[in-house]
Amino acid sequence: MIDRRLNPISDAELERRWKVVRAMMRERGLDALVMQNNNDWLGGYVKWFTDFPAYNGYPRTVLFHLNDAMTVIDMGPAGGRRGFEGRHAIHRGVGDLITTPAFTSIAYTDGYQGELALGELRRRAYKRIGMIGRGAMPYRFVTQIEQGLAGKTEIVDATEEVDAIKAIKSEEEMILIRRCAEMQDEIFARVCKKVKPGMRDNDITALAQYEGRLLGSEQGLFLGTSAPLGEPANFADRYLQGRVLQKGEHFALLIENAGPGGMYTEIARTIVFGKATNELLDGFETVKEAQTYTLSKIRPGVPARDIAAAHDAFMAARGVGPEKRLYAHGQGYDLVERPLIREDETMTIQAGMNLAVHPGYETSSQWAVICDNYIVGQDGPGECLHKTPKQIFEL
Known part of the structure; x- marks a missing residue:
């Protein structure tokens, strides 16, 4: 594989981030974290977790699991799914990369990423998950997950804890x-x-x-x-x-x-x-x-x-x-x-x-x-x- 990345962060640094976040998740009893960004000016959560930026207004969703490699939902062909088992050289720590052609400028695609994220969370039958930066996520994305997991999964806000970790630089x-x-x-x-x-x-x-x-x-x-x-x-x-x-x-x-x-x-x-x-x-x-x-x-x-x-x-x-x-x-x-x-x-x-x-x-x-x-x-x-x-x- 040709590595086209400009300046990748080290594997050790990514492992450090994941380790400290998972320790916080265990303390709070969280099975997964849910985040989505669509730009790399004010969309640093997905970059921090994956060393892969969101950009140009295209939504990029990350499900960070407590006991499994991440699930990433990104721009790409409908129905696309690639299994990496956490070992891909560029998509490090990612278990599955799922794709769908969803655009923030096209209203009828608003639910595409939410449907895929909801399906992954339902399949895993989580008891408690945390959302990061919920106020910056599309309304439909948030409501799909909240309504789709109602009565089955408790949803809490984990932004404060992640912000505190992310603010201290290695x-x-x-x-x-x-x-x-x-x-x-x-x-x-x-x-x-x-x-x-x-x-x-x-x-x-x-x-x-x-x-x-x-x-x-x-x-x-x-x-x-x-x-x-x-x-x-x-x-x-x-x-x-x-x-x-x-x-x-x-x-x-x-x-x-x-x-x-x-x-x-x-x-x-x-x-x-x-x-x-x-x-x-x-x-x-x-x-x-x-x-x-x-x-x-x-x-x-x-x-x-x-x-x-x-x-x-x-x-x-x-x-x-x-x-x-x-x-x-x-x-x-x-x-x-x-x-x-x-x-x-x-x-x-x-x-x-x-x-x-x-x-x-x-x-x-x-x-x-x-x-x-x-x-x-x-x-x-x-x-x-x-x-x-x-x-x-x-x-």
Whole structure:
């Protein structure tokens, strides 16, 4: 078999994940876990369990059994079924790969994957199963399983337990996270060498994406827009990147792509094609200080909501008001994963978490922002994973 994978995780790492999850399942009396994702920006559960991403809106369902290899339901020919007995070189840990041509854009196929998953669960006559990320699954998929197993199988939510496990990175995962940050530093450096007035905003982000792909990136988002000095240059996706950058203007660039192996970090800096105004420089210093302040509060055992409250007080004291966005959060196979540093998060900070910290604020004349990643150690955050200088870049 020709192995076409870009950067597969090791067998040992997959075995580690499965082992710790199955220990949790035994504690909770769970016979299986049910999950489904359809993208690899915010669909990291199936990637974490199988090292095979969901992508392009196509649903991929995983049944993770306590005492058997996984069942995977994926895009493919109707009635397709391949038995791997957990020994396939690419679909590792998978017992059966079942396929059906179901599309999220075609309503009458909504039940196809649910029917197959329900059939597998019924056949095994499980007493208790856990669902992961049920709120993100299609309504019909969830109701098919709930109604089809009613009175026979107890269904509980196991998301909290899996999130807690997934948030703590292994040594192998940390290596991939650091590689992603190094890649993004290089992307930003290459963009600074090639970007120039006369380019559309989309040209700049396309350049960042291109350089990232050359460096091993597997997926991601590239946000940014240009504006004259004295107007905010906001983050925006491709649809709003049609403006042509002019000399003397500035551009805010957010690079949030996955590195080799699929782990995410993200970096944001502002580029000025000329001289930055004092207002822009002062705004950047404010968010840089805010990032440093947040890092001083990040310690194992500290509730994430307490850090968010401290940050709001810090920003309010500087006259820019409390944070309304999500300004810091975990990352891994998901661009945004727990813990969220905000008031509604129940998790506490733990060593081994990968956190993106990106305070920012907007006025009528500027968008001030910074973004970098840190891995939490036993005594707090380690060194910044990104080595790009924390400054406004004047080109």
